Amino acid sequence: MKSKVTAALAAAMAVGSVCAFAANPFVDVPVDSWAYKSVVELADAGIVQGVDGQYFQGGRNITRYEAAEMVAKAMAHMDRASVEQRALINKLADEYADELNTLGVRVSNLENRVGNVKLTGDTRIRYRYQKDGKENDSSWDYRVRLRADAKVNDSTSVSYGLSTDSVSFANDNAANSDGNIFTDRAKVDTKFGNLTASVGRTDKYVLGNAYGLNYGDVFDRAELKYSTDNLAITAGYGKFKMNGSDKSFAGNDTAGIDGVKTGYGELEGFFGKNAAVGVYYNDFTRAGGSNASDTFRADDLWGAYASLNFGAKWNLLANYEKISDNSYDDPNLWVAQLTYGKANKSIPGSWSAWVEYLNVEDGAYLGGSTNSWRFDSKALNNIESWGAGASYVVAKNATFNLYQSFSSKWKDNKSKTADPEEQTRAEFVFTF
Numbered sequence: 001m002k003s004k005v006t007a008a009l010a011a012a013m014a015v016g017s018v019c020a021f022a023a024n025p026f027v028d029v030p031v032d033s034w035a036y037k038s039v040v041e042l043a044d045a046g047i048v049q050g051v052d053g054q055y056f057q058g059g060r061n062i063t064r065y066e067a068a069e070m071v072a073k074a075m076a077h078m079d080r081a082s083v084e085q086r087a088l089i090n091k092l093a094d095e096y097a098d099e100l101n102t103l104g105v106r107v108s109n110l111e112n113r114v115g116n117v118k119l120t121g122d123t124r125i126r127y128r129y130q131k132d133g134k135e136n137d138s139s140w141d142y143r144v145r146l147r148a149d150a151k152v153n154d155s156t157s158v159s160y161g162l163s164t165d166s167v168s169f170a171n172d173n174a175a176n177s178d179g180n181i182f183t184d185r186a187k188v189d190t191k192f193g194n195l196t197a198s199v200g201r202t203d204k205y206v207l208g209n210a211y212g213l214n215y216g217d218v219f220d221r222a223e224l225k226y227s228t229d230n231l232a233i234t235a236g237y238g239k240f241k242m243n244g245s246d247k248s249f250a251g252n253d254t255a256g257i258d259g260v261k262t263g264y265g266e267l268e269g270f271f272g273k274n275a276a277v278g279v280y281y282n283d284f285t286r287a288g289g290s291n292a293s294d295t296f297r298a299d300d301l302w303g304a305y306a307s308l309n310f311g312a313k314w315n316l317l318a319n320y321e322k323i324s325d326n327s328y329d330d331p332n333l334w335v336a337q338l339t340y341g342k343a344n345k346s347i348p349g350s351w352s353a354w355v356e357y358l359n360v361e362d363g364a365y366l367g368g369s370t371n372s373w374r375f376d377s378k379a380l381n382n383i384e385s386w387g388a389g390a391s392y393v394v395a396k397n398a399t400f401n402l403y404q405s406f407s408s409k410w411k412d413n414k415s416k417t418a419d420p421e422e423q424t425r426a427e428f429v430f431t432f
Contacts, residue, residue: 067092068099086116098346121146126166126427128375140169145203147185155192161185161203184218198223205238206371208266208280210305210319211335213360213380215240215257216371232268232278237261240368257368260296261285276307298366299324315339321364328363335359343391345399345431353390358383362412373403379420382411397431 071092093100124143145163152158163184187200198221205219206212221238240257262285268278282301303321310316317339322332334357341352358374362382373389374380385408391401403425410419 064096064099068096071096072100090116090118094346098344117148117150119146119148120432122429122431124427124429126425129424130376130379131421141166142169143167145184156188156190159185159187159189163203194226194228196225196227198225201241204371205240207282207301207321208303208305208319209268209276209278210303210307210317211337212371213319213333213335213358213374214301214321214366215369217241217369230270232266232270234266234268235264237263257296257366274309277305279304296366297325297327297363301366313341323364323366325363328361331361331364333358333360333364343393343399345393345397348393348395351390351392354388356387356389358385358387359411360384373401373425374405374423375425376423379408379423383420384409384411385420394428399429399431401425401427401429 071089074089075093122145126141126143128139128141143164143166145161147159147161150158161184162181164181167180183201184203185201187198187202189196189198191197201218201220203218204216205221206216207214218241219238220241221236223234223236223238225235226233239259239261241259262282264280264282266278266280268276270276280303284296284298284300301321301323303319305317305319307318308316315338317335317337319335320332322330324330337354337356339352339354342350343352344350360381360383365380370380372380374387385405387403387405389401389403391399393399403423405423408420408422410417413419
């Protein structure tokens, strides 16, 4: 995409305070030009430099990188911009986020401005299918989420989010369903050098920064994290919440881990941009009273992961978890996923594809929500399965995802029952 210099400058001149005696540095912009004042202001602010230091060339098309460079310079003068002008620069920064990152300019530098509130969200429309042996079960559903992120001061930020459950299109009264809309994010983050304290609700707590088969959903917690370029140490305590769990597909286990409390820790090492390894631990505490979590059986869980980037576009992820559960003889699970490419929502035509292997002993899946694309808890225990998927950015902020399992079978099939049916999932995700 190309933009004319004059159009880009008109948008970027949000910093337009200039010395009244600034001189025109461009020989091809006459004093009587309609753009004279704007060009001089932008040149004086250092946003434009022209060509060869003396020509403006206002009719020339510019590249996205040239436009991004101007936006970066405008970002450096945000404190001189009005509220409307900051909003305009914010939009430009979102438009050229990838180019800014390539140029070494972090868009977060803009987002971190005190008093700036960023509103985002997404809508997902999803189809899932799995034959249950008696009839064909399929489900169409949708989910909508809204996000607000605000900077309180240089070290503290606040995040708040609202979400619907995964609402089936077959539900005629979905708009009036109890619990249809809930708070899935409400937290405060404060930084003290390399240490970050976070208190409140997060919308996706994943057991380990890996595949997340056992859990990847709403979680109330208090957490401390120490991080450098090469190391991260995380410790916290919280409670699993199933308000945001996926209840839309028949057979899902929506109790299990709901209400269970846990103390947790994680140690991670990073080796540039090419590799990361981590180990993590969760010590579970059953809730008292007549609660679904009374039946939660695991005492603790520990896991490890490794992620390796190789070549320009390849990534290999491996994840292992072991559950302390005497009734199931301490089961474990293995997951491996090989990915090629990257579907970047801001770049139409970008895509990724992957293949995965899943090996879960009986009892290793704890029930409740999962960060995996797979669904139906009855088919996530005692299973060996392969999967494949792809993501394609159809248009800016519009991504299509497709997932399919294959070669699925029970690991221990003493009862000689039929192997689990394969799962299919397809979805459109629109972000804004």
